[in-house]
Amino acid sequence: MRPLWAVLSDALTPEPRVRSVPHIWHWRDVRPRILRAGALVTAEEAERRVLMLVNPGLDGRPAATATLFAGIQLILPGEVARTHHHTPTAVRFIIEGEGGYTTVSGEKGPMRKGDYLTTPNWTWHDHGNEGAQPVMWLDGLDIPFVTNLDAIFYEEFGEERQPVVKSVNDSIRRWGSNLKPSWETPEGSYSPILNYRWETSRAALHGLRGDKGSPFDGIIMEYINPYNGGPTVPTMAAYLQLLRQGEHTHAHRHVASTVYHVAEGGGYSVVGGRRFDWEEGDTFVVPAWTWHEHAAEQGEAVLFSFSDRPILRAFGLDREEALAAGRQG
Amino acid sequence: MRPLWAVLSDALTPEPRVRSVPHIWHWRDVRPRILRAGALVTAEEAERRVLMLVNPGLDGRPAATATLFAGIQLILPGEVARTHHHTPTAVRFIIEGEGGYTTVSGEKGPMRKGDYLTTPNWTWHDHGNEGAQPVMWLDGLDIPFVTNLDAIFYEEFGEERQPVVKSVNDSIRRWGSNLKPSWETPEGSYSPILNYRWETSRAALHGLRGDKGSPFDGIIMEYINPYNGGPTVPTMAAYLQLLRQGEHTHAHRHVASTVYHVAEGGGYSVVGGRRFDWEEGDTFVVPAWTWHEHAAEQGEAVLFSFSDRPILRAFGLDREEALAAGRQG
Amino acid sequence: MRPLWAVLSDALTPEPRVRSVPHIWHWRDVRPRILRAGALVTAEEAERRVLMLVNPGLDGRPAATATLFAGIQLILPGEVARTHHHTPTAVRFIIEGEGGYTTVSGEKGPMRKGDYLTTPNWTWHDHGNEGAQPVMWLDGLDIPFVTNLDAIFYEEFGEERQPVVKSVNDSIRRWGSNLKPSWETPEGSYSPILNYRWETSRAALHGLRGDKGSPFDGIIMEYINPYNGGPTVPTMAAYLQLLRQGEHTHAHRHVASTVYHVAEGGGYSVVGGRRFDWEEGDTFVVPAWTWHEHAAEQGEAVLFSFSDRPILRAFGLDREEALAAGRQG
């Protein structure tokens, strides 16, 4: 037993005391390191060969923000990352390579540059590379969130690859065209679509380029679960956003924390007063309640991002504020 | 005041006493008549030039089943069916013609053969034909249902055409690819998509042709509202179904009543013990709680249909029963 | 096939063309007739000894409004109205008598003056009278609505009384105090509470007498389903409203049609321009889209009512309008 009053002003602060900090990981630095990791450890030894993007403010914990994990995963030609499942949910955005795949719940989904895939809570999954080049992608998971709930469970499947019982693109054929098969009902509260393909998503984004869009994010679209219209997985929202040439958005902040990845082009963001220049392949983080704005002054850019917004919204805890001055100093 | 006991067995029957009857309207009969109507009355005079498919069991009421209206609408080249709105909701399936369009809530949507469009409750809409040939489609409305609720409202816009304030395919670009624009929220409880295009829907249907599908309906898909995963409009569900060559489904019955339209191919259905042969363009009706089975023994067929299932489901009133014998004698 | 344009202005009217009319059934007329019915027919012969309150505008159909049935039921001492179930849902408001009961799904619920009970879709139910005096109540059902959907099913249980497997007041003990038993989940989409007791409901109503309340209805409360906060049954909303001495509400109209029953006191309502004076035991009807206002100028009054509002709301079809002049001429 301890007195609350000694710590109350520390526990209940006027605004969140956010420990994670704005940070960027440049692909020019990340790529050689993850490839070097490929030489040092096999996929089998590693279980998952992932370099974690550890937030410098979080004392080495495997976390990019208070709730989100981010990492870069590599699968070399011929390798398999064996089948397991866990309660944390993963989202993945493919950075480089041809011939990669993820099998989730019996469906083998090809992974091509720009594709967005999900691996929901407790679904069996394994990855492989049937191509001739390394395959690399961004992994986003809610590990810190699930860990803080004392809700981590993990299990191995027992065989390297799970049986593939569905045909390629099965889920996109069932659910990808605003129709649904009437004779079946998806299980779970996550999107029945395994792979949101880059060409489709990118075309959708460019289709709205004539719109005004969001003052804070330009043309920004959220990947949705066609079975309920919500986010693709219950804990994380994923977005694709187009910054048009010369666009410089207004600054805002929200409680939801976000990991951004540069899918195309270059530009910069001002996050918490610091400028981060970015180009294709870079990953950066905007912590909770931190001012941020984006600029693509030299050419167009497309950003992928994922955030913990659905968690906050479930409990009325998200807030958003526009910067009165429009942009940070 | 009257005694219930004199009418109780009449009011509370063991099974529904359905007055609408199975019936088919052949396109070879319908087409010349609706074209003749085009010669007799202008679109302006008619407000809507529609031949109603009146169920013979319903005493001439404008109804195909107890809850659903069906009709065939014609717009001649250069004509406009002026802007109005009403509380009944319409679904439309395009049968023939090029150059037709419907404008709903400021979006002008092209109507091509096989397209499925919706005109929800109280949305302004006008139709036109900018092509060189007659444009004809199937109209499905919940007029009998809304009438029975004493909830009919109708209003004219005042101008022939409403202003078009959105670009062509605006809604499919916003909502058609399993992403949604983050900066806006659709109004209403209906699908934000105006036009479900035939080439997309047909491809989705054929994409599942390797599935077993439903024993009663073959490969059947429901058009869905991407904003909530439900039917495209609150009162009616719309489907597209593929009957593969040689397929003859099992018989079942359900409380939901259905209007079918032959989108492609030919075959027959046995409805309430009677065989109805059909070919492209035909429309037939399966009343509530009536056994029905479908056959495409000569070649493939695609059926479009709409039903009042969402109304029944909203109140726990739908039931489905499989015929023990498999098929009707 | 028939031309829509010949009937379009008849089918799609600017406002609903409501056939049911405002009407009142005075208890002083109803009571002797239902008692006389008790002398003419036994409960066994009648299945249910109910005098229907037939709306004069509806050509003798068993309906009080387009969607709602209302009737007065009598059970004499020692009688049993045998067990059956049907897809129409019933609500009941007890008018007179001691010793009546309804058994629903194995729970036997006492029926006392002012109690509100429900008998949802397809639940087995039987009634009886274990007292020494006639028991009479108002029955409200969605029979016209369910009939119009071709969804009537009816079945007899086979025994006069169903087994009573729950203790008296079982459901109110489980669900009546804003707590719920954690080890069970109610079936169905209707309230788990069988009997909303008069003393509780009346006390709640009087507890808010200091409020301003609704300008159109005074202190009006809706009976709710504690499992989901919605109406007690999916198709009908039921209300209790207090008109304080001297209160004369403003006129409004809405698409929802309503059957009112005077639970206590006297006053009058102006419905569709006609004044209806009422006193305890009277039942009157406000059809869809009809102006109505209530007055309790001599003393306090409590009105019970039920309406089809949940049906209209499910499809965005309810509308409400206040009379600009405040009250009808």
Next chain:
Amino acid sequence: MRPLWAVLSDALTPEPRVRSVPHIWHWRDVRPRILRAGALVTAEEAERRVLMLVNPGLDGRPAATATLFAGIQLILPGEVARTHHHTPTAVRFIIEGEGGYTTVSGEKGPMRKGDYLTTPNWTWHDHGNEGAQPVMWLDGLDIPFVTNLDAIFYEEFGEERQPVVKSVNDSIRRWGSNLKPSWETPEGSYSPILNYRWETSRAALHGLRGDKGSPFDGIIMEYINPYNGGPTVPTMAAYLQLLRQGEHTHAHRHVASTVYHVAEGGGYSVVGGRRFDWEEGDTFVVPAWTWHEHAAEQGEAVLFSFSDRPILRAFGLDREEALAAGRQG
């Protein structure tokens, strides 16, 4: 950047690695200490005079489990704990004293022994004691959970007491009897009821004493939000449970962590293999995924508890397992 494979088996464990431990705080120890605190610090100095029940496994963090805070609050006669609000939500269970009150959103609610009150996210609240004796209660908050989301906001009202704009028991009168006022809609996603009164709740619990109840918890009821049937606040579920004389429940475990408080009687629980004897006023904690069983072998007991179950359920993360052996060794 750091290698995931070095920490993967640490991050993704087969079962949760729970750091909080089973623990009990006896009222005989707590009471003198909180009273001593009353002598050492004023309510004004303390902002809130609360002794935290700090879990020994959590390194001194203000937390009873990974997600839940528990504390004992004292208000002395005449004192006021001034008005503030914060994003963490509080639930309160009154232990001792007469004359205490909490004002939430303008409603002043009396606090009597056994009452359950809520103070949802961002609602203004102040406490006071208008009696002659100390008032003490158990505070439960989701502070650790909200802190882990970087979502703490806190603000002072500026005046000691907020204006009381509603009458005593306003919310229970509006919402406590399974009716709701039709002219208003509650704001927020929490229960509109401020105070769940002991006499009502206890009577409900005893009303089900004849039931079999839950094998793991006896007669256990959850306080519910009458507006939606869910828990009283979005993040925490609160329960009252009756252990009948001689009852010894089966052991189970679940991911949801729970803080228990003994409202009446005595007995013991076996938690994680350790026996904790308890009597009225004691508080004990069952961490996530920890076996627990309860026994009231000498007489009856009533336990109040609150848990983070709604958080886990929102994301499909709760699991429950029965101990095969029935009870722990």
